[in-house]
Amino acid sequence: MDVRVFGHVSPDPFLSAADVFTTEYDLSLPVRVHVRDDPEIRTWAAHYRSYHVLNISRQAATSVMARELALHEYSHMARFEEEHPSHVQSIEEALYLGLTGKAVEQRKLTHCYQIANHMKDIYADDITLSLAPATKLVAFLESQLAKAIANRPQPSPHPDSKPTVPGPDPEITAVNAAFALALLERHEIAATDHRLYDLAHAAADDAPTVDLENFKEKFRSLNEDPTPSEYRKSLVDVTRAYATNTGAPAAD
Structure with a gap:
């Protein structure tokens, strides 16, 4: 190499x-x-x-x-070379299939790209976590989620006004939390009483339209070796669920 x-x-x-x-x-x-x-x-x-x-x-x-970040990126490169569907599927095509004819806020559309990257990360980390201990990754996920929750937008005293202090969008923070829990459970790398679970539920409380458990399950249960059509459907389902505010990925 x-x-x-x-x-x-x-x-x-x-x-x-x-x-x-x-x-x-x-x-x-x-x-x-x-x-x-x-x-x-x-x-x-x-x-x-x-x-x-x-x-x-x-x-x-x-x-x-x-070192851990480099190993993660090498894993992405390996997925790309093997033409894994998660790394060759056009995100734009999936968004077109999932969102045509629907009114979607620009911020949510932007977040859909982040969600698509989470799905790619799941498959990269299937490699990464088979090669190295997860200790640093878990600590990193915990610190990032704690930081996002601590810096969430502070509400204005006036209901019709914008938040007085801007910060990370609570809805994508909740999806990020679901992704973190999905990694823990997919690879059995932390107990269910780990602090990440408390942080994830705090993030979910800030975003009542996001169904934490359903997004977690969608990420966690991604087929290790999907066909291109299976992966496209998974990506369409999860981005449609987030962008249209249904609160959960569409049923299979």
Whole structure:
């Protein structure tokens, strides 16, 4: 596995992640790690004809999560190379199929892309969590959810006014919480009394139109090896449920 790091950071986390990854998997194409100055980018993978790119913020590249983040992105690259439906399905096509003729708020449409990424993450993490302990990932999910809840919009004293303090949208925070719980249960990596469950229910209380349990189940039960049509249906169902505010994914 060919990994080259561009940027003034230690290559050790990326090479260490590659060593772990190649115990069970490999990539046909080389990986170029590009360190970005934008702290908001964290990580994302891009795929080209002759190589993959792992984009990572300098902040993330020098954090204690650097190796785990790299391993996660290598897993995305592996899914892309194997043409797993979750990584080749057009999100735009799924949204068109699911939302044509429906009135959808722009913010919800934007959130649908995040939900689609959660579904891709489920399949990437099926690889990641088979290779490395989940301790850091669970702590990361917990801290991110706690931060989102603590920074949620504060209501205005006037019912018709906007929140006095803006913050993360409670509805997508609740879906993010469902995703976190789905990972815990799909891989049996934490007990049901873990603090993430309390945080998730707090997030759900802030978003009564989002059915936490149903979204969790939809993520948790994704077929490990779906056909393209099966995956497309799952993606259409979950994005339609969120965008149209039904509170739960459509029944199979």
